[in-house]
Amino acid sequence: MAEGTIYMWSVNQANKAAHEAWVKETGIQLVQINGQRKYGGPPPGWAGSAPPSGSEVFIGKIPQDIYEDKLIPLFQSVGRLYEFRLMMTFSGLNRGFAYARYTSRHNAQEAIATLNNFEIQASYPIVVCRSTDKCELCIDGLALSVREDHLLPMLQELTTGVLSISLHLSPCRRERQLAEVKYISHHAAAIAKKALVEGSLCLCGDDIEVDWLKPNIKQKLHNTSKQAFPGILPSKYFHRDAPSKIPSGLVDSYMQPAVGSVLDYLNLQCEERQLGLPLFLTKCVQKNREGWLRFWYQVVIPKYPFPLSGFIWIKPGHSGMEDHEEAKNAVALQLLKILGCPVV
Incomplete structure (x- = not known):
């Protein structure tokens, strides 16, 4: 029943x-x-x-x-x-x-x-x-900007027994994420479900739904990720918010070293996968004392399910590129990882 x-x-x-x-x-x-x-x-x-x-x-x-x-x-x-x-x-x-x-x-x-x-x-x-020992909850309706490193400590504070979380595109709500949350036991998951349903789990003002993770939904999440974008890591979106740069010699480390930049390589991969060429928007929003620049970005890939946005830090000047071009290359590196493009 x-x-x-x-x-x-x-x-x-x-x-x-x-x-x-x-x-x-x-x-x-x-x-x-x-x-x-x-x-x-x-x-x-x-x-x-x-x-x-x-x-x-x-x-x-x-x-x-x-x-x-x-x-x-x-x-x-x-x-x-x-x-x-x-x-x-x-x-x-x-x-x-x-x-x-x-x-x-x-x-x-x-x-x-x-x-x-x-x-x-x-x-x-x-x-x-x-009886199946249900230990997994789904939290649906999360904004695309929500990251695992933000969600995990919040759930650990509100509930006990969290083993792991992973983020996926929501199969039911457009341009939203669904979190797959695994608990140490059915009892822990049941207590967590009650606490989250009756409590105030509020992320970015979103209308959040908490329920048991049904087997058919779980299967659909994993099948969709594998079939639509082979190699994708659904739980690892590319919103970075810590100082980062493209390592020296990165371009030469790719399996196709003739490509002139990371951005060129991303364009080539998107063309081969028939996703369309990515459109980048970047804006520098912060500079720290050490000279790192923090960029906001949004990337639209025509046949990708939703626009991709976030923040990334770069250290300008070491590559000879303009700051915005270096930011685009840094973002492109994250996109390549998400799309599962060959990197060695």
Whole structure:
């Protein structure tokens, strides 16, 4: 069942009273936190490490006025539970799905075989299937100017357990980026998702959307990057904001040393790939005490999906070029790397 499935239910007071009586009679401890009500994790008397991956099942299509007094005994009937999590709404209904984690993979498989399509009440069969440990979020709607080295510390401050991030062109929003964020565990990712959805993740005033990274979207991101621009590094855009220069002898280091400049080589590569010749706009915006110049740039490649812009530092004078030409060459070097052009 998709998590977005909505049932038109209201709180069933008889079911609610039965649940409260069951909790009192059994002495079971349920803890409500972050939109879910949880039993165990570990359960009372547990000794040892947590169960292995693959020991959890997803339970879907649960009537929204059904609670743990019906669900936990049912799922305990096929094996010992390590943890049971029922997703809850603020109104006191469940959200239609839950997770049961067993003490072994065998018990999880038994639950799927026995309880999938079980009618928990007349005409309401539930879905029981293997739970995937989702650890990745997507943050969509980021401006093209957003960089990994800006986004990563912000996410590390707002959430815990970030393993890695990568940036891609958004498949759904034009001239926007989508961040693929991987967390250390499903639990860390779930807490992060809640914090980011309910918090105020604001980058450059953009309208940001945070959700689980769906497998089809992930596949599309990586396939699009590889097919449209072989060799592209989708997570490494070329907005540089630190003093940088073209190393001496750089042109001679290219696999086609007859080309007269980095910019010439970029033009040649774009022609061969039928992308059209790049159009550069540059403007010097800053000069520091050491003589470095900071340029703003924008590059339009006719058949590239969007204009490319950012800032770059150069040290003028060492190549004999005009400052703007040297800036264009420095930017061209970054473009060549992004397009995966042959450089040794």
